[in-house]
Every structure is written in C-alpha cells, then in structure tokens.
Amino acid sequence: MRVSKEELVAVLSQFNPWWRDEAIADLPQWRRAAFRELHGWLTHPPAPRAVLLSGARQIGKTTLMLQAADALLRDGVPPANILYATFDHPILKLAGIDTVLEAWREREPKADGPEYLFLDEAQFIRDWGTWVKHQVDFRKDRRIAFTGSAMPLVEVGQESGVGRWHTLRLTTLSFYEYLQIKNLSLPALPRLKSLRDLFDWPQSDFYRVTEAAAPYVGHFHEYLVRGGFPQTAQVDSITQAQRLLREDIIDKVLKRDMTALFGVRRVLDLEHTFLYLCMHDGGLLDMVDLCAHLEVKRPTAQNFIELLEATHLIYRLPPFGYGKDVLRARFKIYLADAAIAPAVMLKGKSILEDPAALGVATETAVFKHLFARYYAQNVRFSYWRGKKDRGVDLVAEVGGQIIPFEVKYRAQHTGLRDLKGLLELCQQKSIERGYVVTKSLDDFGVMADLPDTTTRILRIPAPLLCYWMGESELTSESP
Template sequence: MAIVTPDNILKLLYSYNPWWRNGKIPGDFVKPVKRIAYYEAMKMFVHPELRRFVILSGARRVGKTTILYQIIETLLKKGIEPRKIIYISFDHPLLKFCSLDDIIEIYETNISSSEDAYLFFDEIQYAPDWGNWLKVYYDTKPNWRVVATGSASPVLVQGASESGVGRWTVLHVPTLSFYEYCELLNIESKLTEIVNDILELNRLSKYEINNIMNAVSPLQRYFNRYLIVGGFPELALSKDDFFAQRILREDVVDKVLKRDIPSLFNIRNASVLEKVFLYLCFNSSNIINISTMSKELDNIPSATLSNYIEYLERANLIYISYPVSLDGKQILKAKPKIYIADAAIRSAVLMLDNVLFEPEEMGIMVETTVYKHLVSYYNRVRAKIGYYRKTGGTQKEVDAVVELPQGKVLFEVKYRENPVIKESDAIIEMSKNSSEAVGSFIITKKAEDYGKLPVDAKVPVMRIPAFAFLYILGYLEKIKFACN
C-alpha cells in the first residue's frame, strides 16, 4: 500500500489547518503577547509595494511557529478567506516523501485555486529543493505571500544568497530578551519612553538617570530566573525549572546536534559534533584557539573544527565574535570569541544546578546574555559586533564593541559585588584615547551601581546594572522596531 497518496496528504493538511472548517484558529495555537519578530515579519509580509517572502530563522522553541499562527490569526480577523491560508510543517515524516510542489498541487486542486494565497511553511529546510520552488512561486505567483521558518539557518542563508536575492529576506528570531520575558510574564515597570537610543543615556542628567533606575529597579528580583530558564517562551511560562532544563537539553540541543545538523550537512559521526559543542559550552565567552582546541579534543583536524563551529552558529546554538580594532592597528589573526546562544542552554548542557551561588559562572552567564541582546538589537541596523583585545605587553580586552557609522560603542561586563574599575582598564583607556569611540558602558551587578564614572575621557563612561541595561535595550528595541 502506498504511503504518500493525495488522500493521506489532504488528511494531514486538514489537521494542520483547522480554520478551513470553522474559520477560526484554536486559542491554544496563539499567544496574546507578540514578539518583535512578529511585527517585523508582518510588516514585510503585507507590504503593499515591496513584496518579499519572509523566512524566520532561530533556535528550536524560540516561538517561530507561534509567530506563524499569530500572523494567520491576524489575517483571519481581517476577513481573509480561510481556505486561502495554508500552514504546512515539514517536520512531519510523511512530508519527507514528497516535494513542496506536490503538496501545493494537492492544495490547489482540492482546497483553493485562487490567484492570491497565504502560505506558511514550518521547518522549510526539510523540504527538498525548497529554494528553487520558492523562487518559482515568487516569479510566477505575484499574489502569493509566504512566511517560512527554519531552525537550521545554514541552508536558509545559502538559499537566500543563491535563489532568494530580491525575493525573500531571512529574519533572525533570538531567544526572548529580558524585556520580552517580563512582558510575557506580565511583569511591568514604570519605565516610559525617554530616550530613542541606548547611547542617549550618556547625555541624561543625574536626576533623569535616577528616575530611570527607580522605574526599573523592581525588575531585579526576576533577573536570576530569566538567566536560569533562558529566553524560551514555553519554558519561561513553566513553573518547573528543573524540567525546563531537561527540555532544553532534549529539544533544543540534542535534536539539533543529533538530527538537524547531521542530516543537513551529511555528518556521519554526530558524537564529534557533540564534543565540539560541549567544549564551547565550557569555554563560552572565551577566545577560541583552534589549534589548542584540536589538541584538547583528540587531535580533531582544525578544518573539521572550523566547519563544525560554523554549523553550530548557523544552527543558532552559538554566536561568533571576531576582533575589531580600536587603536588603528591592523588585526592579523582573527581568533573568534564564542558565546552560547542563550545562557540557559549552557547551564542545561553542563548541568549547573547551583549557578546562582558561583560568581564566576554568573559572570559568564551575564556576559553571554549581554552579547545576545547586543546582537539582537544592533543586527537590525546591520551593525558589526566584535571584541577588542590590545596586543603586546599585558593583554587588555573590551568584551564587546559595536561598530556604528558614527563610531564604536564599547561594552564591558563586570558582574560582581564590588567591581574595581581601574584607569588602566582597556575600556577606560580606549574611552580616553580612541578617536573612534562614541560611547562606553560598564555592565554591573548591584541595583545601586550606576551613573557616569568620574574619569577624564573623550566619551562618557556609564555604569549600569545588567538587569536595567538589558531591560532598557529590549524596551528600546520594541519601540524602534515593532511600533514603527
């Protein structure tokens, strides 16, 4: 008996698209809180002049499917004919036996043959030859609109660069920012819009800064749990933090390492990939020397390690930060600094149960979280983000440097009880001497540890607690990119 028949495909499509029967989307499919990525995707999806297909790329369980359902709900409320809206998840085993076009042909023959349609493809990287079919649809179906998702972006990015130029755009969906986490849990602050960009904090008076800190200070009590469960919506809403870590290991990490990446890149021995990721978890926020890494991992070839690191980045499990210059000197060797995509992933993989009582581990978690927020915020304006390391003599480092058209913004994480900030620290030295610096921030721990440092520098150096900085950055991100 044939497995893949039109009847079997139709049954599956009807189960995926309950609105074909009653015109409504089930309430448990959607969530009331909409992420920034929803607004970005929606704006591009329905733009009346600049037509683009949209692909949402992000780690498993960051809420990509929920965003698809939220867009579908919006279309239904606008009165779009339900049968013109089709959702397909290519994670289903049955759909791996047929092409994307076969499924769409069954849909057009049996459900809707309208010239305009709204297509939602989940985990599209598992659809054979998906890039070419999207190209065909874009070129031959001018009234079709498409939103797709993918957990493994190497294939998505490759497809976008080859077939998708001018046809679709890949939007990255990171894990929840601290602001989005608070919004999801209905945790409110008294913060109101007072600045348009994080750099403007340096221009505020002491009175204005005090008002901001008073408005956000109640949020500090929620920050530690955010670090523990991470920015995964379903896990954030769970009350079982121990189980949440298990889900992180099984659904977010294991499926990517043992299934997604091996199947997409023809990796025969997934255990080597697991070793590489475990090594990176132990060394998160550190500069990685590939030669040293090779020796410590049973002489795995350097080329293999470099490839696997790239795969992990494209699979949304890590961020790679490369050095940038602040002193005008040419950077000859670009050794990367690695960050796990969410601090909670690292804790889950390493099974760190008492991390809140380990200052060094907390420092790593906060630096990882700060970097993730910077990537989310500044990638939307296509800014480059890296780190600075002074060569020669005593090596000094600035944790993160953002390159903007007007100059470079410096960020240093000192998440400890009584941080000592010296005149000789790289961030102070560069704030004084670098002609490229336009702003400096030192991320601290205590709620009262904020304000401008009394140093004679070309640009102000602002101390600000981690929870406040991350909340404000997420707040500004929502205002700038979701509400406009």
C-alpha cells in the first residue's frame, strides 16, 4: 500500500512545528537527568554512533527527544535540518523510513551543517538494525537518536549493531525526579558525590538531615503508590493514576506490542504470567510453581519471562557467583516500578497499610534507583544466599568491588542480629562497605561495634537513598 507524498508531508509537518517557525507545544521546562547525556551525544558525539533511548512505555522518551530538538534549535541549528518522526503513526509506518526521509527533503531542503534525525518507536521500522548500521557507516553528516519501548533483546544485541549505537537505558522517574516534576517545595538536602561520603559524616550531620528530611517521607510513600511515570505522577487522583498505568501496561504492552512485535498469540496466558509476577515482586521465581498454577509448559513460561524483560516491564537478577550453580539457580524478579503491582492488581493505597507489601515496594524502588545510577558502568547486580537460608537482597559488583545492600523497611530499628546474612557475606568476601536500607529517618548512620570484621556498614533511610541516587548532581562513582 502506497502513501501519497502530500499526505505524508502533512503528517510530518504536524510533528515538526519548527519548520513553520512555531514552538513545540506543551514542552516541559524541567528535564530528566538523561537529557545531558543525550544532548552531549548529539552535539559533541564521543564516537560516530546513533543513540538508542531504550525503556518502557510512558517514561518520557518522546519528551526527552523533543527537548533535545528544542535545545538544538536554540543553539542555532537550522530548522530544516531537524526531523522528528514517530513510526507508531500508521501513515509513517506504512510509508517506511526511506520514503519519510524523501518527503522531509522535498518539504525542507537541506541547510548547511549536520542533519538530526529523531525517530520514535523505531521498532516499527522494517529491519531497523540494518538501517541504523548503514546510516552510521555511510552517512557521517547525520546524527540519529531513536527510541524503542519493546526492542527484542536478541535484536538489540545483534552483531550488526555493535559499535553502531550507544544505548541510553531509561527507567521510570527517580524519587528525586518525581519531586522535581511535581514542583514541590521541600527543605533542601545536602548534595553528595557518592554514598561513600556518608561514612565520613560527623553525627551532627546525620541529626540535621534527619530533621530536614521529615517532609519527604509522605511523598516517598505516595511515589511508591503513584509510580515513576511522568503522566501518572501528575494526575491528582491516585485511583485515576493507577487506572491509566494499568491500561498502558495491560492493553498497550501486553495486548498490542506483544502481538505486533513478537507474534504472541496466547495473550491471556501472557497476562496471567505477568499477574503472577506482580504477586511475587521482589521474590525468587519458582518456575515449577508458575507453570503449575497457570497450566503452561516451562518453555512457554520461559519465553513469556524473556518477552516481559524485552519490553522493560521486569528485571531478572541471578544469584551471586559464577558457573554451573548460577545457571541452575532461580532468578529474582523485580518489576520496573514499585507502583506497577498495586496498579495492575487494583490495590489502590492499601500497600501503605501492609508492612510486608510496603517493604517489597521499597526494595523494588531501591533496586531501580541503583540500576538507573550504575548500569552504564557495567555493574553486575545479583542477590546472595548463604548458610541457614541467610541472604542479602542486592549485591552490586563494580570496578572489582562487591557492594551489598540489605533492605529492612520496617518500624523497628536495625540491629546486628537482623543482619546475619549481610555480615556473613562481608566476612566471606572481605567487603569494605555495605548498606542497610531502613525505614525510620533516625535509623541513619554508621553502625558501630561490628564483630570480627573490617567492613563498615551504613544504615540509610530509603527516602534518602532514593533521593540521592536520583539527584542529577550525584556522580557515577561506585556507591
């Protein structure tokens, strides 16, 4: 089916108002932390590569690209040299990328300088990987940024793409970004270069921050329920926010993307698998139990799990270690955002009154913040299990260091007897420092009198850890 050039140009003109000397409508002034990296790759690319903005639906990838286009226009780039196109649009999808570029140049003749292509939902471009590879190899005058909400993992990692694009992995909003997007006026908290700085704080600093952070706790709990999706973060009604989130995940990702991109036919079984994972967020994946409850065969369930990971709805963590033991062991599953389970399971704000559910949501949020901050450093995340069923929730391996995180989000203060797994791992591996994520703001500080170890352990309240992990001024040094 052919699309007329007139119809195609009309669609492109709607998406590119700068061709008519018009401003981009409703563009937020506030920018996500990832903007700086994207803008840097477009203006002063460290290497001749395209940029892939990868992440779940509705996390702000389109807004980020339009903000980058706006910044280029403000820097003096000719409007004719900037193209935005979304291949989620049926006309552009039918026309194909080459025809879209021809229509662009018929409408807007090229000016001096590089061309900038912003291609949204590029997974709908036929043979997108090969096309991007060709552009990077042979069109040095073009700088390309493209997004994908549901890129097949095997395709994203295909050999032809190696060295052709830089992946900028976006998660849902951090707690820091959530506070910024809601434009809340809260007491200022000190900035950190690294969590390691906290080990050198005098006790007076811990007291001072404890007092200043009190107003943050209620917002942190609402963040866990409302979620880190820009659209739902700004909806007044939490019920409405959760309904929108549920519709985006169930209707658009599971029922539409999975069918269109991956050819999934057993959509109901896939939905049941995802609901099962929502009920076991932060837990070890028991494939035997999943298959028995959902009446699906193991290869089918395994395929569903991989597809859910490809669409950025879940993370899988292996156990700590290497070799055959890891291959045979169970994975730990985290949802992409703490608010997904309450929204999909229609729980409303009930998790705030359920200590166990609140602890799970907090652990999910903690992992997401650590992943978002450190994934670019090729950090390996895992969980650890030792003797007598002792364990550690999260273990980060970065720069040759092992850094454990144990989440104890509960009313009572954390003592040494609550940390037997953490202490066992630290002794085994001669770990320099570890972290315990707590609930009470006054459960904050370096633990003293640790038995027979050189390890230093810091108790840090979850709202503060998530705030500092998401703060744009925080460097990418190891935690």
